Amino acid sequence: MIDSYIPLIIMVSVGFLFGLSNIVLAQFLGPRKNKTKVKLEPYECGIEPTTSARERFSIKFYMTAMLFILFDIEIVFMYPWAIQFKELGMVGFIAMNLFMILLFAGFIYVIKKGALQWR
Amino acid sequence: MEQWLVQSLVLGLKMFLIVNGLLIAAAYLVYFERKISAWIQNRIGPNRVGPLGLFQSFADVFKLYLKEDIIPTLANKGFHAIAPVISIGIAIAVYAVIPFGEYFYLGGEKVYLSIAPHINVGLLFILGMSSVGVYGLTLAGWSSNNKYSLLGGLRSSAQMISYELSMGLSLIGVLMISGSLDLMQIVQSQTGGQWNIFFQPLGFIIFLVSAFAETNRTPFDLPEAEPELVGGYHTEYSGMKFGLFFLAEYVNMVTACAMMVLLFFGGWDVPFLYETLGLEQGSVLRALVQFGVVVGKMIPFLFLFIQTRWSLPRFRYDQLMSLGWKVMLPLALANIAVTGIIMMIFQ
Amino acid sequence: MSTTVILFSILAIAAIATGVSVIINKNPVASAMSLILHFFALAGLYLTLNAQFLAAIQILVYAGAIMVLVVFVVMLLNLGKESALTERFNPRTGIAVSMGVLLIAQLAIAFFGQPTGYNQLSDKAALNGTAESIGTVLFTEYLFPFEAISLLLLVAIVGSILLAKKQQKESV
Numbered sequence: 001m002i003d004s005y006i007p008l009i010i011m012v013s014v015g016f017l018f019g020l021s022n023i024v025l026a027q028f029l030g031p032r033k034n035k036t037k038v039k040l041e042p043y044e045c046g047i048e049p050t051t052s053a054r055e056r057f058s059i060k061f062y063m064t065a066m067l068f069i070l071f072d073i074e075i076v077f078m079y080p081w082a083i084q085f086k087e088l089g090m091v092g093f094i095a096m097n098l099f100m101i102l103l104f105a106g107f108i109y110v111i112k113k114g115a116l117q118w119r
Numbered sequence: 120m121e122q123w124l125v126q127s128l129v130l131g132l133k134m135f136l137i138v139n140g141l142l143i144a145a146a147y148l149v150y151f152e153r154k155i156s157a158w159i160q161n162r163i164g165p166n167r168v169g170p171l172g173l174f175q176s177f178a179d180v181f182k183l184y185l186k187e188d189i190i191p192t193l194a195n196k197g198f199h200a201i202a203p204v205i206s207i208g209i210a211i212a213v214y215a216v217i218p219f220g221e222y223f224y225l226g227g228e229k230v231y232l233s234i235a236p237h238i239n240v241g242l243l244f245i246l247g248m249s250s251v252g253v254y255g256l257t258l259a260g261w262s263s264n265n266k267y268s269l270l271g272g273l274r275s276s277a278q279m280i281s282y283e284l285s286m287g288l289s290l291i292g293v294l295m296i297s298g299s300l301d302l303m304q305i306v307q308s309q310t311g312g313q314w315n316i317f318f319q320p321l322g323f324i325i326f327l328v329s330a331f332a333e334t335n336r337t338p339f340d341l342p343e344a345e346p347e348l349v350g351g352y353h354t355e356y357s358g359m360k361f362g363l364f365f366l367a368e369y370v371n372m373v374t375a376c377a378m379m380v381l382l383f384f385g386g387w388d389v390p391f392l393y394e395t396l397g398l399e400q401g402s403v404l405r406a407l408v409q410f411g412v413v414v415g416k417m418i419p420f421l422f423l424f425i426q427t428r429w430s431l432p433r434f435r436y437d438q439l440m441s442l443g444w445k446v447m448l449p450l451a452l453a454n455i456a457v458t459g460i461i462m463m464i465f466q
Numbered sequence: 467m468s469t470t471v472i473l474f475s476i477l478a479i480a481a482i483a484t485g486v487s488v489i490i491n492k493n494p495v496a497s498a499m500s501l502i503l504h505f506f507a508l509a510g511l512y513l514t515l516n517a518q519f520l521a522a523i524q525i526l527v528y529a530g531a532i533m534v535l536v537v538f539v540v541m542l543l544n545l546g547k548e549s550a551l552t553e554r555f556n557p558r559t560g561i562a563v564s565m566g567v568l569l570i571a572q573l574a575i576a577f578f579g580q581p582t583g584y585n586q587l588s589d590k591a592a593l594n595g596t597a598e599s600i601g602t603v604l605f606t607e608y609l610f611p612f613e614a615i616s617l618l619l620l621v622a623i624v625g626s627i628l629l630a631k632k633q634q635k636e637s638v
Contacts, residue, residue, distance in 0.1 A: 002469055002470050002473065002513060002514060002516070003469060004235060004236070004237035004238060005235065005238065005513050005518075006235075006469065006473075007130055007215060007234045007235040008215040008216065008234070008235040008238060008244070009510070010130070010134070011134060011211075011212055011214065011215035011234050011235065012208070012212040012215065014134050014138065014211065014212075015207065015208040015209065015210070015211030015212040016204060016205075016208035016212075018138060018207065018208070018211060019203060019204035019205075019206075019207040019208045019211075019363055020204050022207075022359050022362075022363060023200055023203065023204065023359060023360060023363070025184065025359070026183070026184050026186075026188060026358050026359030026360070026362075027188060029184045029185055030184065030185055030186055030187050030188050030358050030359075031185075031187050032187070032188075033187070034187075035189075037192070039189065040189065040190070040191050040192040041191065041192065041193075042191050042193055042263070042264060042265040042266070042355065043191075043265060043267070043349065043354055043355060044265070044266065044267075045349070049265075049266075055542075057273060057542045059630055060277075061273055061277050061538060061542075062535070062538055062539070062630070063626070063627075063630050064277045064280065064281060064440070065277070065280060065534050065535040065538050066535060066626045066630075067623065067626065068280040068281065068283070068284065068531060068534065068535075069527075069531045069532055069534075069535060070619055070622050070623050070626070071284050071448075072283070072284065072287070072526070072527060072530075072531040073527060073531075073619060074616070074619055075284065075287045075288055075291075076523055076526065076527055077604075077612065077615070078288075078291050078455070079243065079291070079294065079300065079597060079601075080519065080597045080598070080600045080601030080604055080605075081601055081604070081605060082291045082292075082294035082295045083294050083295075083297075083298050083299055083300055083597055083598060083601060084298070084598055084601030084602055084605065085294075085295040085298070085459070085462065086295075086298060086462075086466070087602065088601070088602070088605050088606075089466075090463065091605070091606075091609075092605045093459050093463055095605055095609055095612065095613065096459070096605075097456070097459075098613055098616070099612070099613065099616045100452060100455070100456065102616040102617060102619075102620050103452075103616060103619070103620075104449075104452060105620065106619065106620045106623040106624070107448065107449070107452075107623075109623065109624060109627065110623060110627060111444075111445060113627050115627050115630065116440060116441065116444045116445065117437075118436060118437035118440045118441065195493075195495075197496075198495065198496075198499075201499075238518075239518050239519075239596045239597065239598075240518050240519055240521070240522040240596075240597055243519070243522035243523070243526060243597070244522055244525070246526055247522055247523075247525035247526035247529070247530055248525070250525075250526060250529075250530030250531065251502070251525065251529050251530050253530070253534060254499070254502065254533075254534075254537065257534075257537060257541070258495075258499075261495065261541045273538075273542075276534060276538070280531070280534055283530075299598075300597050
């Protein structure tokens with residue numbers, strides 16, 4: 001079984017090597033000159049940058065990431081259920097419905113609390 | 120030992136073909152994107168390099184190679200360089216499990232039209248890898264230390280993770296019908312015109328919308344919304360590093376189209392085609408026809424991607440997020456429930 | 467040596483190396499990226515145990531979902547100067563090191579005391595890790611834990627909203 005995964009592992013490394021080699025190649029091909037201080041400043045449409053870009057951000061991004069984790073875990077449980085759906089029959093269907101109702105209750109709570117309100 | 124050598128050679132050749140095929144596909148997608156946008160806007164488009172401008176993209180690639188690589192002083196140099204590598208590496212890596220046909224025999228050796236054919240969890244691998252692809256954009260935005268880049272990177276990651284949910288859920292219906300996570304078996308379960316699109320129309324629409332959002336294409340191209348964010352996450356990128364982001368976007372587009380064809384449109388299946396042509400299982404010709412059918416089915420979707428970009432305006436960010444969470448997610452859940460009920464009744 | 471053993475050795479070294487780099491890196495983002503690589507190595511290790519579904523989930527959930535939040539947090543909390551992260555000697559460090567040594571000693575005793583060597587998994591065992599068999603077992607034998615998980619996740623959703631909402635009210 002592990003043998004069938006070796007081409008996959010190789011392919012992943014091929015992808016990354018491709019990217020890496022291109023960047024290295026471009027280093028040699030491209031010109032290296034004329035690096036003035038102003039040129040290397042962060043681009044802000046001509047205005048001199050004042051503060052660091054890394055500031056604190058809206059909590060909504062964190063909220064989205066947290067909710068994403070939770071819902072992603074719920075979906076992960078659905079994959080093995082879905083491919084065994086025909087074999088599991090009614091019991092599996094009811095079990096998943098129960099699971100989905102609870103998930104949906106959580107979802108409604110999220111919406112009602114306005115956690116996903118991006119305004 | 121002899122067989123081991125042949126297998127590695129075949130594998131190497133397949134990888135070479137896939138990577139180069141993707142490069143050429145991306146090059147011509149860029150060309151057609153420019154041509155089609157020109158036609159839509161009543162312009163001519165590229166027409167100078169080669170006949171009809173057909174070599175324009177290659178000229179662009181050479182230009183990108185010969186450009187100066189600018190790294191801003193405040194950037195984290197290592198991450199700044201790694202971010203495009205992550206993007207393109209992951210975009211290419213998913214092709215390990217995407218089949219373009221079944222197999223053929225070459226001198227007694229069974230050659231599959233995919234790099235790793237017996238992956239039991241192939242679809243999960245694609246989803247997992249594309250979810251890791253978020254880091255390419257996030258890192259690019261963060262490492263540039265530029266306000267526009269950071270905002271673009273952040274937006275893209277929040278957008279991609281949100282639509283990943285509906286994308287994952289939209290595929291559950293397909294999995295219920297096919298009963299496998301192996302893309303080859305999913306296609307085989309649709310043999311004879313029983314394409315999933317007929318049973319999962321809603322699932323397909325949700326998948327289509329999520330695919331647009333995942334590839335950061337208009338109307339979901341908020342990460343690089345030019346009027347507000349300059350260039351988004353790749354504002355501070357130039358030369359080939361920018362080129363790799365660009366390439367990754369087009370490769371991801373091809374991946375999305377390939378997944379639509381394989382999951383919803385029967386892959387290489389065309390009713391009665393192989394019987395009429397008299398192509399037997401395992402012949403080289405049949406494999407070639409299968410490859411042609413898959414690519415042929417992908418073209419309309421690629422056109423749709425391009426056409427949409429030049430016809431629709433961009434969403435506002437709050438609209439985008441509420442579409443993902445408040446419309447797509449419940450719709451996908453409903454789709455699963457309805458699919459389950461119908462399958463229970465007709466079983 | 468079989469492919470599994472070779473693969474295991476490579477992945478084990480990779481896992482340890484990335485794990486160490488998570489700890490010793492001064493830059494929190496570099497640590498987070500090492501942790502992602504570590505999860506990939508772990509996924510590979512699951513593969514050597516024929517746990518294909520688990521390997522895919524490891525990438526999908528840990529590397530693709532949980533780490534997104536971690537990266538968000540370390541990127542945007544703006545920890546500032548790296549010197550802020552240097553810590554003075556802490557009695558906890560001593561305790562942790564001695565515990566670690568103890569664990570390694572225990573593992574060494576277990577490993578060298580009864581050298582079982584490497585056993586090829588049987589063909590039947592190889593099928594246990596597929597998504598199909600996990601689906602079957604999860605929805606028959608482990609049905610109750612599965613339903614309990616949905617409650618757990620519901621609590622987590624409510625908890626995360628409560629935490630965030632409280633913060634928001636103060637800031638407004």
